[in-house]
Amino acid sequence: MAITITAFAQSPDRGRGLARDMGVRWALEEVGQPYAVRLLSFAAMKEAPHRSLHPFGQIPTYEEGDLRLFESGAIILNIAQQHPGLLPNDEVARGRAISWMFAALSTVEPPILHRESALFTERDKPWHVERLQMMDDQIHHRLDALSKHLGDAEWLDGAFSAGDLLMVTVLRRLTTSGLLTAYPNLCAYVARGEARPAFQHAFADQLAVFAQSS
Amino acid sequence: MAITITAFAQSPDRGRGLARDMGVRWALEEVGQPYAVRLLSFAAMKEAPHRSLHPFGQIPTYEEGDLRLFESGAIILNIAQQHPGLLPNDEVARGRAISWMFAALSTVEPPILHRESALFTERDKPWHVERLQMMDDQIHHRLDALSKHLGDAEWLDGAFSAGDLLMVTVLRRLTTSGLLTAYPNLCAYVARGEARPAFQHAFADQLAVFAQSS
Numbered sequence: 001m002a003i004t005i006t007a008f009a010q011s012p013d014r015g016r017g018l019a020r021d022m023g024v025r026w027a028l029e030e031v032g033q034p035y036a037v038r039l040l041s042f043a044a045m046k047e048a049p050h051r052s053l054h055p056f057g058q059i060p061t062y063e064e065g066d067l068r069l070f071e072s073g074a075i076i077l078n079i080a081q082q083h084p085g086l087l088p089n090d091e092v093a094r095g096r097a098i099s100w101m102f103a104a105l106s107t108v109e110p111p112i113l114h115r116e117s118a119l120f121t122e123r124d125k126p127w128h129v130e131r132l133q134m135m136d137d138q139i140h141h142r143l144d145a146l147s148k149h150l151g152d153a154e155w156l157d158g159a160f161s162a163g164d165l166l167m168v169t170v171l172r173r174l175t176t177s178g179l180l181t182a183y184p185n186l187c188a189y190v191a192r193g194e195a196r197p198a199f200q201h202a203f204a205d206q207l208a209v210f211a212q213s214s
Numbered sequence: 215m216a217i218t219i220t221a222f223a224q225s226p227d228r229g230r231g232l233a234r235d236m237g238v239r240w241a242l243e244e245v246g247q248p249y250a251v252r253l254l255s256f257a258a259m260k261e262a263p264h265r266s267l268h269p270f271g272q273i274p275t276y277e278e279g280d281l282r283l284f285e286s287g288a289i290i291l292n293i294a295q296q297h298p299g300l301l302p303n304d305e306v307a308r309g310r311a312i313s314w315m316f317a318a319l320s321t322v323e324p325p326i327l328h329r330e331s332a333l334f335t336e337r338d339k340p341w342h343v344e345r346l347q348m349m350d351d352q353i354h355h356r357l358d359a360l361s362k363h364l365g366d367a368e369w370l371d372g373a374f375s376a377g378d379l380l381m382v383t384v385l386r387r388l389t390t391s392g393l394l395t396a397y398p399n400l401c402a403y404v405a406r407g408e409a410r411p412a413f414q415h416a417f418a419d420q421l422a423v424f425a426q427s428s
Contacts, residue, residue: 055359055360055362067306067309068310069313071316071317073320074313074315074317077312078309092281095288096283099283102285103284103288105316105319106319106320107270110328122348130339134336142270145269146270
């Protein structure tokens, strides 16, 4: 059945692949599933037709026949459970990979998104510099643990999985912050993710949307 | 096979059921699975044996034979997929319930946890009052959408699911903040969750740990 996802008509990141459709596109490329994209303006995202798909008025959503999903984590999990390539067959290894998916979204991403948001909303506040240091410390606390776990391994737990796909997607948000440079193994890990053909295809496709809209 | 989870030996919330083992206990009670609890000191959580189960040195973890999981979301999903009672059988409804699980952890929880953490780390800062208002606004933004979606319904999408279990668990963190009182339907929703026998059993069990340690 045909798959349709939603994405920003005008991505706020200017085609850097940081919007949440990027992980979904990447997952679909990894498992070789074609998909259509319905682009939404910021206004349309908040209106009733899209709210019926996504109660919080965000992108991406996923439609496939009667199946209608929201939240990129849920969408990527669904893709990974439906098609081979993103989760190990072995039940024990699969459980670990799914743990890493939640770790990326629940443990590593929140302090990173928090910093990103503060750069918009608090840049002119007198406390910005002091708060920035506190936020950076929280991020380093997570990256320290992640870097120690990864060590010299290629991926987080054996073969590349949806856990790696989400973790690389989350870590890419730090590229312009410079915070990742203290961890050469995490930089190499992100680069390995970005070098995958499926990532490259997905990145080119979201960049084309930006190029057409600008 | 026997299930063992980990929890705080001395819960920082003084038995209010806000630590992340609470949702896992609740899920296990909903599906009628007995489990053992291994209590960990804050020091033990950061040491190598526990780090091998949980790379970020947190609780809870889940062990069942060779299966070893971390992240409460991943653990609850595994319980819900292994046993009937927490996810609909219908594939379309199941997809929605899993979307709500991710929405609870990825969209609703981060601004709530952020506020909770700022109450510890920024209470003495000159900017605390102004920042608190900004954080409250972010939380209200999410609660507005959630309250509109819920309306007069009993649960988020049909029958009670793991999505409701996680959403109620997240919203309970707001009890002492007073932020929930603006949404009578969300207050009633949380109360419905707390009234479930499985919640009551799980709550009593985590409270017993606090009572014994104090």
